[in-house]
Every structure is written in structure tokens, then in C-alpha cells.
């Protein structure tokens with residue numbers, strides 16, 4: 001490291017350096033484990049340090065338990081909402097069994113990671129919280145480690161507004177604790193209508209919990225296209241109680257008899273400016289996540305952080321910071337806190353630090369792509385509409401399709417949605433897209449593939465679309481893009497109205 005002393009002592013503490021390694025990875029989530037595996041192929045002495053569980057945020061408290069809960073919720077929803085098909089049933093929901101399955105399946109996924117971590121030699125991993133001291137040395141447990149290169153993969157944690165943890169006490173839940181509930185609660189407020197809030201609020205509602213969702217702005221899933229945002233609110237409000245544009249002025253908990261020793265309340269000003277109070281069993285706070293970097297000491301390596309703790313001079317391909325021998329990858333760099341990004345960045349950084357030319361491939365930054373797994377699903381791909389609108393040279397058009405009357409969506413009874421595809425008039429390329437609607441996860445993948453591989457709208461329309469599918473809606477929107485571009489070959493199309 002640039003700041004590492006030549007001596008084997010830390011001058012400030014007079015502690016002896018306990019080991020010298022070529023590569024140290026801090027954090028053993030998805031990004032860190034990928035980085036470590038890749039580095040270890042070339043550098044025998046590569047070391048990984050981790051605080052807490054070794055099974056990744058994704059598996060322990062993130063992607064997987066949330067999708068397991070949603071899977072149960074969707075079963076219940078379908079059972080309770082099939083009467084339009086002439087099928088009448090009421091779901092009997094065993095809350096304990098629902099939560100047990102979430103945890104049992106989570107353990108199943110975790111076992112693969114545990115097996116891998118167990119296969120790493122004891123001297124290549126350290127369980128403990130790392131701190132980078134003023135000398136640029138890593139302090140962990142009783143060790144003082146000098147590393148030529150450091151990969152920081154310390155992830156992120158739930159953000160809880162100031163004072164709420166104390167005021168809510170044990171009525172407070174976050175994504176770190178909610179999957180540990182032994183049973184489904186009777187009622188719950190969810191604060192925050194981002195990906196976490198939306199997914200969990202809808203899942204618990206579908207499982208029979210009385211859920212109220214709060215968000216301070218009239219926006220869900222951070223959608224930046226107003227029409228898609230309004231449509232998403234419209235589709236979701238059929239089953240979710242939402243107080244969007246409400247301002248929470250206070251939260252707290254109070255004693256309520258013998259069953260539970262506390263019940264929560266939220267005081268809020270609703271969107272009409274009227275003061276209201278919500279009361280219930282728990283408050284699930286989903287007001288965003290913050291990268292775990294502020295107490296790590298990366299500044300001691302020369303890394304500059306902005307006011308939101310985002311590292312400056314970040315190379316988005318590899319996580320490298322300027323010309324330092326420091327890489328910050330995954331949620332820790334607060335760039336795109338998504339699983340596939342953490343995975344790619346970890347892999348690339350691990351290859352870079354040891355110049356692994358043999359089986360390394362530095363992945364280019366992925367086309368921005370996110371999915372929120374509520375129903376209907378919400379996706380964003382490529383550039384956002386506001387970013388496109390800021391650049392008049394892009395000469396964009398917006399191809400649209402509604403899923404409210406789309407053939408297969410109607411057949412399946414999932415006909416609520418809207419897709420906007422942002423096309424570039426000059427290049428016949430797709431700049432980005434935003435959608436709420438059925439099968440959005442698949443439509444999103446197709447659009448991400450098209451953008452990544454520089455396909456033209458014509459290329460996409462020359463590809464077969466099977467009938468009857470929800471994906472035919474994508475074709476309708478692509479046709480709309482073409483129509484707006486006024487490119488002559490569109491007139492040869494014959495399949496246009498089949499969906």
C-alpha cells in the first residue's frame with residue numbers, strides 16, 4: 001500500500017505486523033467471495049476477512065428470503081383471487097409454517113456457500129471486524145496485517161432515521177430482522193416504498209397481515225417516468241393501503257396489555273396536510289440502505305469519500321480507486337446496490353489485483369437493469385427518461401403499450417400495466433425502458449440484452465414473437481417506437497396487430 005511503513009511495526013501503536021499478504025479482501029458477501037476466489041487462483045497468500053455471517057446478505061437477509069416470502073404470498077393471493085375463473089377458495093394461512101419455510105429454504109441456499117467457505121484453508125480467512133488504521137494497516141482481532149492490495153467489499157446496511165430505533169424499541173423491524181419472525185404479525189406499517197418496502201408490504205398483505213405503506217414522496221420503486229409511476233400506483237393500490245406523499249412527524253411504541261408489551265404508532269401528516277395516527281404491531285423500516293464504509297478507515301488509504309460516503313475516482317468496471325491499490329466493490333461503493341453488479345465487480349477486482357490473465361475477464365459495466373418483484377413487477381433498463389431528456393442530441397421517442405387489454409395478460413387475469421421504450425430516432429437503438437406489468441422480468445432481460453448487444457429496433461422486430469404471449473406486448477411497443485421514428489421498413493410489417 002502507498003502508506004504502508006517499511007518496518008514491520010505500526011509506528012502509532014508499536015504493534016507488530018502479524019502478517020504480510022499480497023491481497024486482502026474485506027467482507028465475504030457476494031462481491032468479496034467472488035473477488036477472493038478469483039485472486040486465490042493466482043495469489044496463494046490471498047486473505048479474506050469478514051464480520052458476521054459468511055453466507056452473504058443476498059442469502060441471509062436479502063434477495064432469497066424476500067423472494068421466498070413473496071412466493072408464499074403469491075400462492076395465497078392466487079387462491080383467494082380465482083373466483084373470476086369460477087374457482088372459489090379461501091387460503092388457510094399457517095403463519096408459522098410460512099416463516100419456517102422461508103428460513104428452511106434459506107438454510108438450503110446457505111449450505112452451498114458454507115460448503116465453499118469451509119473449503120478455504122483456515123489461515124486464509126479471518127472472522128472479525130476490520131479497521132484500516134492511519135498507517136494503512138488492517139487491524140482485526142489481535143492481528144495487524146500489511147496488504148499490498150486491498151479489496152473492500154463490506155456491503156451495506158439498513159438506514160434507520162435518527163432516533164427511530166430507540167422510540168420504536170422491539171416494535172422496529174428491518175430487512176435484517178423481519179425474516180426471523182416466528183409467526184406472521186396481525187398488523188404492520190412499512191415505511192419506504194422502494195424495492196424493499198414494496199416487495200415486503202405486498203407480500204405481507206397477501207399473507208393476511210394488515211399492512212399500511214408510507215412513503216414521503218408520491219413515487220414508488222424510485223420510478224422516474226411519471227406515467228409509469230402513476231400506473232404502478234394505480235395497479236398496486238388495488239390491494240395495498242398506501243399513504244404516499246405523507247410526512248412522518250413522530251414514531252413510537254406504547255404498552256398495550258399482556259399479549260405483547262408494546263404496540264407501535266406513527267404520527268403523520270397525510271398528503272392533504274391533515275395530521276393522522278397509525279397504530280399497529282410492528283413498523284418495518286425500509287427507508288434505504290447505506291454502504292458500510294464510514295467506520296472502516298478507507299480514507300487512511302487515500303480514498304476520498306463525498307458527503308454521502310461514495311468513493312471518488314471509482315472505476316465502475318473493476319472498482320479500482322484512481323491509481324491506488326484499493327478496490328471498492330458491490331454495495332460498498334454505493335454505485336448500483338444490486339446482486340449481479342456485486343458479483344461482476346467482485347470477479348473483476350479479484351482478477352485485476354493479481355493480474356489474472358489466465359481465466360480473468362474484466363466485465364464491462366452492465367447495462368443498468370433493475371427489477372422489483374412486486375405484482376405487477378416493475379423494471380427499469382438502460383437510461384432513465386430524465387437523463388435522456390437532458391440530452392437533446394439523443395432525439396428520443398417513446399414507444400408505448402398498455403397491458404390493460406393485452407391478449408395473454410387478459411387471459412391470465414394479470415392485465416394491469418404499461419411499458420415505455422425510449423428509442424433514439426437517429427440510430428434506431430433503444431436507449432432505455434421503464435415498465436410496470438406482467439412478465440416484466442422477462443421483458444426487462446430482452447431489452448437489457450438488446451441494449452448491451454447494440455441491437456436495432458429492426459433487429460428486434462425481425463425476431464419471432466410467439467403467440468399468444470405477454471411478450472407480444474413488447475413487440476407492440478417496439479412497433480410504436482418504429483412508427484414514431486418514421487423509418488420506411490415498418491410499412492412491410494404484417495404481424496403488427498396480432499397481440
Ligand SMILES: Cc1cc2nc3c(=O)[nH]c(=O)nc-3n(C[C@H](O)[C@H](O)[C@H](O)COP(=O)(O)OP(=O)(O)OC[C@H]3O[C@@H](n4cnc5c(N)ncnc54)[C@H](O)[C@@H]3O)c2cc1C
Pocket residue numbers: 026027028029030031032049050051052053054056057058061062063064066128129130131153154155156175196292296329330331332337338339340342
Ligand atoms: C431485502 C433485500 C432484498 C434484496 N433483493 C434483491 C434482489 O431481488 N435482486 C438484487 O439484485 N438485489 C437485491 N438486494 C440487494 C443485494 O442483496 C445486494 O446488492 C448484495 O447482496 C450486496 O452484496 P455485497 O457483496 O456487496 O455485500 P454483502 O453480501 O452485504 O457482504 C458484505 C460483508 O461484509 C461484512 N463487513 C462489513 N463491514 C466489515 C468490516 N469492517 N470488516 C469485516 N467485514 C465487514 C458484512 O458483515 C458482510 O458479511 C436485496 C437486498 C435486500 C436487503
Ligand SMILES: NC(=O)c1ccc[n+]([C@@H]2O[C@H](COP(=O)([O-])OP(=O)(O)OC[C@H]3O[C@@H](n4cnc5c(N)ncnc54)[C@H](O)[C@@H]3O)[C@@H](O)[C@H]2O)c1
Pocket residue numbers: 161191192193194195196197199214215216217219220221222248286287288289336337338370371372373
Ligand atoms: N428486487 C430488487 O432488485 C431489490 C429488492 C430489494 C432491495 N434491493 C436493493 O436494496 C436497495 C435499498 O432498498 P430500499 O427499498 O430500502 O431503498 P430505496 O432507497 O430504494 O427506497 C427507500 C424509500 O424510502 C422512502 N423514504 C426514505 N425516508 C423516508 C421517511 N422518513 N419516511 C417515509 N419514506 C421514506 C424514500 O422516498 C424511498 O422511496 C435498493 O436500492 C436496491 O438496490 C433490490
